[in-house]
Amino acid sequence: MESQKAALTLLVAPVVGVVAVFCLAPLAVLFCYSFFHVEFVEIAKQPSIGNYVKVAESETYRWLIAKAVGTGLSVAAIAGVIGYPVAFFIAKRVVLLKSVFLTALLIPLYTGDLVRIFAWRVVLGAEGVLNSFLLWTGVISEPIQALLFSTTATLIVLTYNYLPFMVLGLWLAFESLDDRLLEAAADLGAGRWATIRRVILPRTTPGLLAGGLMVFILVIGDYLTPQLIGGSSGVTVISAVNDLFGTAFDWPLGSAIAWSLLATMVALIIAAGLLFSRTRLGRSIISGG
Amino acid sequence: MDIRLHRRNFLTLAGAATLGGLGLAGHTNHAKAAEDLVWLTWENLAKDDYIGPFLSQSGIGLTKNFIGTDDEQFAKLRAGGSSSVDLITPGLDKVELYVASNLLQPIDLARVPNAASLYDTFKNTPLGKKDGQTYGLPFYWGINPIVYRADLMSEEPDWSVFFTGEKYKGRLAMRDYALEGIMIAALYLGIPRERMFDMDDRELAEVKKALLAQKGLLRTYWNSISDLTNLFATGEVACAFSWVPPYYELLGRGLNMGMAKPKQGVIGWCDTLAIPAGVSDERLDATLKLVDYLLGADYGAKLAVGGPYALSTSLAREKLTEEQQEKIFVKDLSIMDSFVWKANPARYSDWVRLWNEVKAS
Numbered sequence: 001m002e003s004q005k006a007a008l009t010l011l012v013a014p015v016v017g018v019v020a021v022f023c024l025a026p027l028a029v030l031f032c033y034s035f036f037h038v039e040f041v042e043i044a045k046q047p048s049i050g051n052y053v054k055v056a057e058s059e060t061y062r063w064l065i066a067k068a069v070g071t072g073l074s075v076a077a078i079a080g081v082i083g084y085p086v087a088f089f090i091a092k093r094v095v096l097l098k099s100v101f102l103t104a105l106l107i108p109l110y111t112g113d114l115v116r117i118f119a120w121r122v123v124l125g126a127e128g129v130l131n132s133f134l135l136w137t138g139v140i141s142e143p144i145q146a147l148l149f150s151t152t153a154t155l156i157v158l159t160y161n162y163l164p165f166m167v168l169g170l171w172l173a174f175e176s177l178d179d180r181l182l183e184a185a186a187d188l189g190a191g192r193w194a195t196i197r198r199v200i201l202p203r204t205t206p207g208l209l210a211g212g213l214m215v216f217i218l219v220i221g222d223y224l225t226p227q228l229i230g231g232s233s234g235v236t237v238i239s240a241v242n243d244l245f246g247t248a249f250d251w252p253l254g255s256a257i258a259w260s261l262l263a264t265m266v267a268l269i270i271a272a273g274l275l276f277s278r279t280r281l282g283r284s285i286i287s288g289g
Numbered sequence: 290m291d292i293r294l295h296r297r298n299f300l301t302l303a304g305a306a307t308l309g310g311l312g313l314a315g316h317t318n319h320a321k322a323a324e325d326l327v328w329l330t331w332e333n334l335a336k337d338d339y340i341g342p343f344l345s346q347s348g349i350g351l352t353k354n355f356i357g358t359d360d361e362q363f364a365k366l367r368a369g370g371s372s373s374v375d376l377i378t379p380g381l382d383k384v385e386l387y388v389a390s391n392l393l394q395p396i397d398l399a400r401v402p403n404a405a406s407l408y409d410t411f412k413n414t415p416l417g418k419k420d421g422q423t424y425g426l427p428f429y430w431g432i433n434p435i436v437y438r439a440d441l442m443s444e445e446p447d448w449s450v451f452f453t454g455e456k457y458k459g460r461l462a463m464r465d466y467a468l469e470g471i472m473i474a475a476l477y478l479g480i481p482r483e484r485m486f487d488m489d490d491r492e493l494a495e496v497k498k499a500l501l502a503q504k505g506l507l508r509t510y511w512n513s514i515s516d517l518t519n520l521f522a523t524g525e526v527a528c529a530f531s532w533v534p535p536y537y538e539l540l541g542r543g544l545n546m547g548m549a550k551p552k553q554g555v556i557g558w559c560d561t562l563a564i565p566a567g568v569s570d571e572r573l574d575a576t577l578k579l580v581d582y583l584l585g586a587d588y589g590a591k592l593a594v595g596g597p598y599a600l601s602t603s604l605a606r607e608k609l610t611e612e613q614q615e616k617i618f619v620k621d622l623s624i625m626d627s628f629v630w631k632a633n634p635a636r637y638s639d640w641v642r643l644w645n646e647v648k649a650s
Contacts (some may be wrong), residue, residue, distance in 0.1 A: 038638070041390050067649075121519075126525055148525070189432060227465075227510075227512060228516070231510075232507075232509055235645065235648035243644070249637075250641070
């Protein structure tokens with residue numbers, strides 16, 4: 001037993017070390033810097049909470065953090081609604097070509113961010129595919145400008161970009177859903193909706209949560225898509241941090257905003273987890289029922 | 290106790306890993322050999338046919354490391370990269386940041402004969418200098434004008450097109466860069482040039498009001514010049530505060546393009562040649578020879594045609610046709626009087642905060 005523990009420790013230690021050095025250490029450094037301030041091109045190492053006060057007092061930074069969270073939740077919700085039936089179809093209805101469908105689902109990820117973004121510009125632009133088609137059919141007489149460089153366009157492209165992460169999480173959940181449970185539900189007289197609500201949904205919620213969390217986090221970190229698709233309203237909290245680190249050389253304030261965002265996300269995830277664990281569905285999942 | 294920490298100290302710790310990614314570490318040993326120099330610069334300045342003649346004549350070797358932005362160049366130097374670089378290309382307005390960080394050495398102009406032919410504007414500018422010594426030697430320059438689709442606009446625009454009127458609403462683009470965005474608003478508002486980089490709270494509030502009005506007229510903020518070129522080509526944008534290249538590129542592709550230089554003033558930019566503090570002995574001799582060549586007629590003529598950009602010296606001017614001179618704005622040098630040269634604002638953090646407030650509004 002002791003030797004097993006030692007072997008496990010030996011195996012896990014390098015992973016913990018890598019995570020600590022390459023992930024946690026930079027964050028810790030940023031955390032320290034968030035308490036300093038800049039004097040021209042020097043960082044004055046006089047600790048204070050001044051930068052956090054600036055963030056709390058600034059309507060702009062508060063709004064940008066809230067906007068990031070709101071966008072993350074919106075895209076995760078849209079991806080969940082679209083991804084749920086797609087994952088169900090691949091897991092439960094496709095037999096022979098399952099790997100083909102999964103590969104097709106991942107194809108957008110094989111290209112770079114910029115390729116996907118510019119492809120959408122070709123589709124949504126004033127002289128793009130969609131506007132040209134609508135003009136040709138006579139549905140519109142002027143191109144719809146709001147198709148591109150708008151919040152709607154940003155949500156569409158973000159959903160497209162991160163939908164595979166949602167579907168993959170859900171697909172795994174559907175694959176582990178025992179078909180005999182569905183048969184039993186039908187045998188016991190449950191209708192389609194009752195089966196979904198009382199059998200399928202509880203069994204696939206962990207996949208939905210995992211996919212949703214992944215999409216939420218990735219969307220918050222994506223500033224290229226809003227910048228290149230969102231037009232004049234495409235500013236994000238990440239691009240503001242980028243401005244402070246790059247252009248303004250104000251690393252401490254940039255660090256404070258980054259940490260405020262991180263703390264907000266962690267607090268939200270913990271709060272959501274606690275709330276969910278108090279629901280019947282949550283308790284049932286936690287207890288493995 | 291007031292302990293000050295240079296960011297360089299912190300970055301040096303992380304520098305080894307970063308430098309590998311930046312392509313500098315691999316050149317360290319390479320750069321140590323005498324007369325084998327490393328130049329950190331923009332890709333379009335170090336083309337083989339521009340510098341080939343100098344390299345073959347002098348026997349000096351050159352490794353080129355390319356930068357994407359001035360901020361990136363500064364970060365590389367601050368990350369400890371200065372020990373493996375012999376020549377850098379910072380913006381004239383940014384040199385004081387490098388000097389304040391002790392990253393540069395003064396340039397002995399007596400060892401750069403071509404520097405005697407600098408245009409008066411560059412000889413007399415206080416930028417790039419400290420205590421009477423030159424740290425950033427003006428190298429090449431240009432303007433950032435308004436570029437527009439002449440087929441989509443009925444008149445030549447000036448800066449007011451970005452702030453008033455509905456005629457081109459949703460067809461305009463502005464660079465996503467606090468310094469230039471705020472400079473343009475100040476030009477539009479008529480804030481005197483001598484006060485532009487030292488605006489008080491009242492003036493900054495006026496600028497913010499103008500920029501908020503501007504945001505409602507914009508299609509987008511652009512981030513890269515290739516992106517803006519694409520926006521012009523696809524008809525998404527009819528008029529933008531721009532760099533010069535999209536004008537010539539799209540003109541060459543058959544689009545009816547226009548370039549406006551508003552009377553309120555045009556933003557002028559200039560990049561410099563600067564030598565990192567640690568360069569010495571034979572390496573310094575070789576670097577100064579390279580600097581002298583880069584300010585000379587042969588290099589200048591190639592840059593004027595291939596860029597098209599103008600050198601800070603007059604040496605190449607006579608080699609150019611009138612059309613080529615016109616193209617790089619050196620035919621009538623009085624045009625420089627209308628330029629507002631970029632400088633580093635005293636309250637730049639406030640400028641960036643204001644810019645972000647406008648974009649987030």
